[in-house]
Amino acid sequence: MALTSDRTTLGLTVGFVAVALLGVFVLPDWLLNQILVAFSRALAVVGLLVLWRTGLVSFGHALYFGLGAYTVALLGRNYGIGEVLVTLPAATLASALVGFLLGFIVRRYREIFFAMLNLAFSMVLFGILVKTEALGSTDGFNVEQPTLLGIGTDDAAVKLTALFLGVCAIGWLTAVLVHRYLGSILGSLTTAVRDNEIRVEYLGYSAAEAIHGKYVMSAALTGLGGGFMAISLGQVDPESMVNWTVSGELVFVTILSGPGSVAAPFIGSLIFELLRTYAFELVPYAWQLIVGGTLLLIIFFLPGGVWSVLSRLAGRRGVEP
Amino acid sequence: MSAILETVGVNKTFGAVTAARDINVSVAKHEIVGIIGANGAGKTTFVNMVTGWLPPSTGRIRFDGRDITGLAPRKITRLGICRSFQVAQVFMTATVFDNLMIALGIADAHGLGVLLPLRVRAREERADAILRRYQMQDYRDQPASTLPQGIRKLLDIAMAMVAQPKVLLLDEPTSGISVEEKFPLMDIVMGALKEEGVTVLFVEHDMEIVSRYVSRVLAFYQGEIICDAPPAEALADPKVKEFVIGDDLHNQTLLQAGALQDGAQEVSDARG
Numbered sequence: 001m002a003l004t005s006d007r008t009t010l011g012l013t014v015g016f017v018a019v020a021l022l023g024v025f026v027l028p029d030w031l032l033n034q035i036l037v038a039f040s041r042a043l044a045v046v047g048l049l050v051l052w053r054t055g056l057v058s059f060g061h062a063l064y065f066g067l068g069a070y071t072v073a074l075l076g077r078n079y080g081i082g083e084v085l086v087t088l089p090a091a092t093l094a095s096a097l098v099g100f101l102l103g104f105i106v107r108r109y110r111e112i113f114f115a116m117l118n119l120a121f122s123m124v125l126f127g128i129l130v131k132t133e134a135l136g137s138t139d140g141f142n143v144e145q146p147t148l149l150g151i152g153t154d155d156a157a158v159k160l161t162a163l164f165l166g167v168c169a170i171g172w173l174t175a176v177l178v179h180r181y182l183g184s185i186l187g188s189l190t191t192a193v194r195d196n197e198i199r200v201e202y203l204g205y206s207a208a209e210a211i212h213g214k215y216v217m218s219a220a221l222t223g224l225g226g227g228f229m230a231i232s233l234g235q236v237d238p239e240s241m242v243n244w245t246v247s248g249e250l251v252f253v254t255i256l257s258g259p260g261s262v263a264a265p266f267i268g269s270l271i272f273e274l275l276r277t278y279a280f281e282l283v284p285y286a287w288q289l290i291v292g293g294t295l296l297l298i299i300f301f302l303p304g305g306v307w308s309v310l311s312r313l314a315g316r317r318g319v320e321p
Numbered sequence: 322m323s324a325i326l327e328t329v330g331v332n333k334t335f336g337a338v339t340a341a342r343d344i345n346v347s348v349a350k351h352e353i354v355g356i357i358g359a360n361g362a363g364k365t366t367f368v369n370m371v372t373g374w375l376p377p378s379t380g381r382i383r384f385d386g387r388d389i390t391g392l393a394p395r396k397i398t399r400l401g402i403c404r405s406f407q408v409a410q411v412f413m414t415a416t417v418f419d420n421l422m423i424a425l426g427i428a429d430a431h432g433l434g435v436l437l438p439l440r441v442r443a444r445e446e447r448a449d450a451i452l453r454r455y456q457m458q459d460y461r462d463q464p465a466s467t468l469p470q471g472i473r474k475l476l477d478i479a480m481a482m483v484a485q486p487k488v489l490l491l492d493e494p495t496s497g498i499s500v501e502e503k504f505p506l507m508d509i510v511m512g513a514l515k516e517e518g519v520t521v522l523f524v525e526h527d528m529e530i531v532s533r534y535v536s537r538v539l540a541f542y543q544g545e546i547i548c549d550a551p552p553a554e555a556l557a558d559p560k561v562k563e564f565v566i567g568d569d570l571h572n573q574t575l576l577q578a579g580a581l582q583d584g585a586q587e588v589s590d591a592r593g
Binding site: 181183184186188195198199200201202203205206 | 412
């Protein structure tokens with residue numbers, strides 16, 4: 001277990017600034033759009049990474065992804081609020097609150113039971129959304145035009161660039177804060193809890209409380225990601241925000257990324273987005289074959305995810321999964 | 322001398338099985354107490370109750386004048402009772418140094434202090450000092466999963482001592498360790514514990530170890546304490562001979578050779 005290095009903050013800053021500059025001056029709009037969606041999902045995957053380092057995998061984090069997305073959408077539809085400084089914190093807080101409450105239950109379970117309990121909760125939300133006309137049922141509804149400090153635009157290109165820069169800024173801030181967290185005493189309890197809960201207890205800290213805190217953190221980040229995804233896509237519906245396949249995608253990207261760094265989810269998520277897009281272009285009715293095959297290759301040959309390749313290339317030892 | 326740890330009428334039952342029966346023990350500050358008994362005699366149950374892993378069915382446990390009966394392990398640890406385990410409980414994927422850093426971090430952390438960086442120079446220096454005290458410098462950057470059994474046990478004990486407890490319970494510190502390693506390991510441990518001035522209770526099967534290091538022996542049999550006396554006296558006790566030493570061929574051989582009484586007498590003489 002390597003504890004985090006200080007060079008990571010500098011690397012994250014350089015990386016995100018480089019992506020932002022490339023996006024504004026070089027990259028085509030279609031790729032900007034891909035990065036926007038990928039980074040929105042990556043925010044959620046950072047949360048799953050914290051859980052994974054703790055030895056926990058959730059098959060139901062679409063619950064929080066959907067909660068974040070629907071919070072943003074409902075604030076727009078019911079109150080006409082499109083201000084991202086309101087909607088995104090609200091999405092984060094709503095998911096964190098539900099995560100806090102459900103955390104009292106899930107923190108008692110480990111391994112497959114933890115994973116499936118989360119799936120069960122997400123399916124309940126999916127069922128409620130599908131059956132509730134007032135929440136758009138299966139069709140969902142549109143998201144209010146986003147504004148920043150009251151300023152919005154109808155120009156699609158400007159809007160795309162603004163959202164792209166926004167997701168880069170939030171992505172950078174999230175990555176830096178989570179990196180700092182992982183380097184803190186509480187952050188060191190991720191792998192410590194995974195390795196030996198008994199010793200954690202007998203050092204004077206509650207393993208259950210440590211797990212609860214990390215669960216709330218992952219819920220909050222997933223809600224933030226869902227909120228940003230709703231703004232990016234301009235629409236919410238149960239199928240694309242809360243269905244169990246969304247949870248599966250989040251786990252897929254977590255494995256693809258690897259737990260070695262907080263930067264990994266952003267890289268892994270972009271690879272996933274591009275892979276899915278090109279797989280769909282290539283074989284529209286069997287694109288899952290290519291995506292699934294890739295996951296198999298990752299599990300067999302790269303259990304540390306794409307980050308392990310990058311760290312190997314850089315001559316550094318990655319963190320074990 | 323005032324009692325730092327006291328159990329009053331402690332019982333523990335698991336269904337029809339009684340694992341501890343009317344345990345009344347009073348341990349004074351700085352005492353080193355050996356807990357002996359055959360497998361299943363109730364030694365580890367006693368340790369588990371004192372450290373909060375198992376709540377007693379009846380009876381009270383007091384520590385430093387405070388009732389700690391039924392408190393969670395982490396609360397008892399924070400109050401000043403720590404323990405090591407028969408099977409070393411360490412963070413297997415972490416290096417020896419990182420194990421100590423995490424232990425120090427938790428010991429230092431209060432309230433929002435848990436959000437402060439783990440790696441700070443002062444804490445790293447303390448971790449290195451602990452490594453030197455327990456003679457583990459050569460294993461500093463080695464993952465715990467690759468350590469020899471004896472070093473892993475040392476690390477387990479060192480981690481338990483990080484919070485500077487008033488009472489330390491060691492559950493079979495030499496189990497699974499070769500005969501050649503036993504005494505060097507115990508010399509390191511007891512030397513470090515003596516420096517810290519901590520009260521120690523340790524469970525042990527090897528009477529040679531017991532007779533050399535403890536000032537008092539609690540002998541368990543079928544959940545009861547059948548003898549509570551200094552080592553020389555305890556090891557000569559007919560009940561202890563029959564129910565504790567009699568079960569163990571190694572100890573029986575030593576007893577017949579007079580090694581245990583000699584060792585116990587040496588300790589007794591040294592303490593005056």
